[in-house]
Structure formats: structure tokens, C-alpha cells
Amino acid sequence: MKIKREKLTKSKKLFLLLRFIVFLVLIRNIFVGNYENVFVCILTLILFFIPTIIERQFKLEIPDELEMIILIFIFSAEILGELNSFYTRIPGWDTMLHTINGFIMGAIGLSLIDLLNKNKNINIKLTPIFVAIVSFCFSMTIGILWEFFEFGMDMTFNTDMQKDYIVNEINSVKFDEDNLNKVHSIKIESLNVNGEDWISKYGGYIDIGIIDTMKDLFVNFIGALTFSVIGYFYSKNGSTDKIKKIMIVSNN
Numbered sequence: 241m242k243i244k245r246e247k248l249t250k251s252k253k254l255f256l257l258l259r260f261i262v263f264l265v266l267i268r269n270i271f272v273g274n275y276e277n278v279f280v281c282i283l284t285l286i287l288f289f290i291p292t293i294i295e296r297q298f299k300l301e302i303p304d305e306l307e308m309i310i311l312i313f314i315f316s317a318e319i320l321g322e323l324n325s326f327y328t329r330i331p332g333w334d335t336m337l338h339t340i341n342g343f344i345m346g347a348i349g350l351s352l353i354d355l356l357n358k359n360k361n362i363n364i365k366l367t368p369i370f371v372a373i374v375s376f377c378f379s380m381t382i383g384i385l386w387e388f389f390e391f392g393m394d395m396t397f398n399t400d401m402q403k404d405y406i407v408n409e410i411n412s413v414k415f416d417e418d419n420l421n422k423v424h425s426i427k428i429e430s431l432n433v434n435g436e437d438w439i440s441k442y443g444g445y446i447d448i449g450i451i452d453t454m455k456d457l458f459v460n461f462i463g464a465l466t467f468s469v470i471g472y473f474y475s476k477n478g479s480t481d482k483i484k485k486i487m488i489v490s491n492n
Contacts, residue, residue, distance in 0.1 A: 251291075251307035258315050259288060265319060276397070277323055284318040298352060306347070313340060327403060334403065338456045341386075342379050342463025349378025350471040368475035372468040379464035380457075387453050394449065402449030406442055 248256075266281035291307045302310075317337050320326045326333045353371050366374070390401035408428055415424035428445050431438040438445065 249304050251302075251304040251311065254308050254311055255288060258311055259285060262288075262315075262319060265323065276399070280318055280322050284314060287314045287318070290314075294348070298355065306344075309340075310344065313337065313344065322401075334452070335455065335459050338383070339459040339463045342383060342460035342465075343467045344463075345379035345382040346375045346464045346467030346471065350375035350467070350475075352378070354475075368472050371475045372472035375471050376464045376468040379467070380461065383457055383460035383464070387456060390453070391449070400449075403452045404449060405447045405451040406444045407447045408444040410445070 262281050262284050266278060266285075269275070269277040269281065288311060291302050291310055295302055316326070316333075321333060321337065350371060353366060353374050357366055357371070387402075393399045393401050409425055410428065411423050411425045413421050413423055415426060416422045429439070431445055
């Protein structure tokens with residue numbers, strides 16, 4: 241009896257390759273005792289199964305191109321970004337990934353809504369503008385949940401997923417002695433922490449994550465808005481199938 245072997249697609253080959261690399265990194269960090277990196281590796285391996293979960297849960301077929309983008313995105317964010325310090329070594333690495341994330345999540349949101357539109361058991365047909373809005377909101381929700389995750393990791397495990405920025409000036413109503421809610425600006429010219437001069441060493445005060453969080457949400461917004469506009473015109477022209485060929489294809 242001959243056993244029919246399933247042909248490995250490009251995305252499956254990439255999945256196996258990246259998973260093998262992460263396993264090697266995982267084993268190395270176990271030997272050196274870096275258990276924080278071990279956790280990141282385990283998280284990465286779990287995230288690699290997201291495309292498979294989406295396909296089975298929503299009965300979707302994700303084309304190789306999109307699946308490969310998702311896998312590379314996860315690998316770039318966790319292994320390259322976190323473990324290999326690309327976030328700090330390469331300017332704009334974090335911004336690029338969050339922008340791509342907004343675009344990808346918008347595509348997934350639009351495709352899920354389009355499935356409802358084509359479901360014969362559901363009488364409601366969503367208009368193109370509503371499809372675009374839901375796609376945008378889906379992408380932004382995923383972006384916000386990720387920022388919650390980063391904040392939770394920083395507060396619970398003392399990580400620095402919310403990267404800090406150097407602040408040279410503070411603008412606050414706290415400096416208004418008359419309590420009239422007027423903003424006063426104070427330029428940081430001297431700063432000593434535990435006897436160490438931070439001005440000469442770092443250039444100013446270290447902001448704790450808020451600037452990075454807002455920047456991430458803003459570029460996620462750009463990615464989500466971009467795809468929502470594209471999705472609106474495709475939906476309006478009845479051309480969601482073209483999007484699916486690029487992003488996600490229904491099994492129907």
C-alpha cells in the first residue's frame with residue numbers, strides 16, 4: 241500500500257526552518273541559564289501556530305505568501321528583535337514591524353467579515369464602509385492588546401518591551417503653583433540618580449515606555465487605515481476576491 245505524502249509548500253518549509261532555528265536558540269539559552277530568553281523562544285513557537293489556528297477555527301485557507309509574511313514577522317519581532325537586540329541596534333525596526341502588523345491584521349479582519357457577508361445562513365449584508373470600519377477596528381484592537389501584553393510583561397517580569405526614550409524637557413500642569421491648570425515647561429539641565437550624572441551619561445531623563453507605546457499605536461493606525469481604505473474600494477467594487485488572492489482565501 242502506497243502512502244500518499246503531502247507536498248510541502250513554501251510556507252511549510254519556512255515554518256520547519258524557523259522552528260528548527262528557534263529550537264536551537266532555545267537549547268542554547270537553557271544551557272547558559274537565560275530563562276527569560278527561553279520563555280521568549282517558547283512564546284515564539286506557540287505564535288508560529290497562529291496561521292494554522294486561524295485556518296482551522298474560521299475554515300480559511302491562508303495562501304503561502306501571507307503565511308510566510310506572518311511567520312517572518314513573528315521571527316523578526318521575537319528572535320531578531322528581542323533576543324538579538326534589533327530593536328535597539330537597528331533604527332526603525334520596531335516602527336516597521338508595528339506598521340506591517342497593522343496592515344496584516346486589517347487584512348485578516350476584512351476577510352473574516354467578508355466570510356459573514358457570503359454566509360447563506362446570515363441575512364445581514366454589511367456595506368463596504370462598514371466592512372472597512374470593522375477591518376480597521378479589528379487591527380487596532382489587536383495592536384492595543386499587544387501593548388497591554390508588553391505593559392504586563394514589563395510590570396510582572398521587569399522586562400523592557402516598552403522601549404524607553406530620553407526626555408530633555410518636561411511639560412506639566414504640576415509645576416503650576418497657582419493650580420490654574422496652566423502648563424509650565426522645565427528643561428532638564430541637571431539630573432543625578434544614585435550619585436550618577438544622567439545628563440552627561442544618557443542626555444536626560446528616561447521616559448518609561450509611554451512614548452514608545454503611543455508611537456507603536458500610531459504606526460499601527462497607519463497600517464490599519466491604509467488597508468481599510470484599500471479594502472473599502474475593493475469591497476465597493478465587489479472585488480474582495482482579489483484581496484483574498486493576496487491575503488486570505490475562503491474555503492467555500
